[in-house]
Amino acid sequence: MVRRGRRVGRPRLVVHALMGQEPVPGRGISTPIRVAGTARVGFVVSKAVGNSVVRHRVTRRLRALVRDRLGTLPADCALVIRALPASAEASSRQLGADLDGAFRRLNLTLSGDAA
Numbered sequence: 001m002v003r004r005g006r007r008v009g010r011p012r013l014v015v016h017a018l019m020g021q022e023p024v025p026g027r028g029i030s031t032p033i034r035v036a037g038t039a040r041v042g043f044v045v046s047k048a049v050g051n052s053v054v055r056h057r058v059t060r061r062l063r064a065l066v067r068d069r070l071g072t073l074p075a076d077c078a079l080v081i082r083a084l085p086a087s088a089e090a091s092s093r094q095l096g097a098d099l100d101g102a103f104r105r106l107n108l109t110l111s112g113d114a115a
Contacts, residue, residue, distance in 0.1 A: 005078075008105040010098035012087040013062075016080040017106050039073040041066050044082040054088045058095075062087075065096045073108055 005018035043062055045055045062081055073079075087095060 006106060008102040010102050012084055012090045012095060012098045013102070014082045014084065015099070015102040015106065016082070017108060018078045019074065020076040038075055039070060040078045041070075042078075042080045044080060045087075046083075048085050049083050050085075050088040055083075058083050058087050061092050061095055062099075065092065065099050069099070069103065073103075077108060079108075 005016050007014060007016050043059050045059050045062075047055070049055050049058055062083065066079075066081070081099070090098075
């Protein structure tokens with residue numbers, strides 16, 4: 001999914017997005033990604049971010065921020081949010097600002113910012 005979609009980098013995270021039906025490379029066909037009428041979101045927080053405690057804290061913060069914005073996302077999108085090492089020291093407000101900025105750049109929000 002990460003290779004086929006669009007990507008936007010921010011100081012503390014990178015958001016990869018795949019919308020609707022994207023062509024499968026080399027096959028020339030489309031694969032639907034819609035699941036139960038809601039956007040799908042996954043998180044990647046590597047060891048470069050920090051130890052287990054730090055990685056889980058970053059994941060919890062990102063999950064809470066995305067949960068608040070889930071209603072503004074198109075139902076046919078799949079997202080992968082990759083935390084960068086700078087996210088370990090970031091506040092929830094800073095992570096939320098990066099997330100909102102990435103969503104705006106990807107034209108994902110339907111009704112403006114949900115912050």
